[in-house]
Amino acid sequence: MLRATKWQTLNDCEMNQQNFQALLRNEIPSIRISKFASSEECHKLALAIEKVGFNFYKNVEPPIGRIGITQFEYIKRDKRGYFDAVEKANKTYNQVTSLSFDPLKRLATILRQNVSNQVQIAYENEAYGYYFAGLIRQINVALLHIDFAGLDAPNWVIGNITSQLVWNLYVKAPSQGGVCKVYNRQWQPEDEKYKTPGSYGYDRSLIATSEVKHNIPLTGDLVIFNSRNFHEVLPGIGERITINSFIGKMPGGDLVFWS
Secondary structure, three states: OOOOOOOOOOOOEOOOHHHHHHHHOOOOOOEEEOOOOOHHHHHHHHHHHHHHOOEEOOOOOOOEEEEOOOHHHHOOOOHHHHHHHHHHHHHHHHHHHOOOOOHHHHHHHHHHHHOOOOEEEOEOOOOOOEOOOOEEEEEOOEEEEOOOHHHHOOOOHHHHOOEEEEEEEEEEOOOEEOOEEEEEEEOOHHHHHHEOOOOOOEOHHHHOOOOEEEEOOOOOOEEEEEOOEEEEEOOEEOOOEEEEEEEEEOOOOOEEEEO
């Protein structure tokens, strides 16, 4: 059974080795790096993102705009399609970040300084190569869901991860609302029977009695939480733009990024 004990705190925790390991074990709800990006850096990113423009996921309601690709979109498709799209996705990501800064590289440096020097983009094999990392999204609402490669990618290298986190840099935060609620309830295989048919969302009875952490979006802040925990995004007033990727811990202890 997964940990069902109370979190040690409901506050944001700072980035260090102890807290990062605690987050992997679901002992704390989140790590926040305040002012990870300056307001000027975020403004430049937002202008570059506007210039590129968002595509929207097919058959996802409420709508979610994105720049980049996700492994999740290829769960029921040939993985070759994902890896063929990596080069173009990287080119677009670099097009955006070259006008400001690269959040992924900055976070990787922080992780190497504070957690582990074994940090890299996830790699499938010689035939497929590296994953993409650095998804840019416009989310106004997200249903109750989880993200866990053990469920979504059993036949991919990332499916071997032992723990999975997600980081979000708030490039643009809504003037009100847009909170990400994370629950102290981690996904288990038997939870699949509570998934809403034809949707990525789950029945709310799963988290009815769970502790909850309210991750407030603040422009320039970067928040990391355990994506195996059920989470959702509430409606907000104004645009909510993030850059993010997953961080997986491999069986050997290496940390890998992917989207």
